[in-house]
Amino acid sequence: MLKDEMPLYIRIKIQIRNAIIRGEYPLGSRLPSVRELSAEFGCSLITTKRVYRDLSREGYILASQGMGTFVHADEQKIAKDKERLVTEAIVQAVEFGNRLNYSADQLQVIFLNALSRLP
Template identity: 85%
Template sequence: MLKDEKPLYINIKIQIRNAIINGKYPLESKLPSVRELSAEFDCSSITTKRVYRDLAREGYIFTSQGTGTFVHADEQKIKNRGFGRFGPGFGRRVGRNII
């Protein structure tokens, strides 16, 4: 692996997160299953489970046992996250002060 290359799961996570932020996956929509996502990205199910686990921890998605994985319904929670850990503004909160 080259020095500046990110692990596969991070690249997949960034793509899914951007698809959520950009509206490809609308609020409350069902995401592909772990098996479907594994086939789409030609990777193991362990990799896609890690992607979904990380996105759930970041508040973008939630999983309902036996039903599937869904985009979180809270639009503000998603918009305030922006690019998350791996993009511009890491560690900064977006906000407004009205004076």
């Protein structure tokens, strides 16, 4: 399924979850209210409530009535998710290289060259 074909609530959920994983919302930080999130994405309150409900069930956030919604994911979960995201990106790059007819050895050289550019 293409990203544009995904339901809006899934796209919003992925965006918030990835922001948590990247550290844009650190552990314990307060997330926008349901109303603020709804206004930001131009969607219904029902959509944003569903996003927060799903993220809560997945263990990323904790909603406290009257207090707000806070990042609650543990460091182990975040580390595992970071690894998953990097692995997915590498797999996509390898598949792209494969479509361009690069061999495994050529892709390895490209990967090692990319690594050598890191600070």
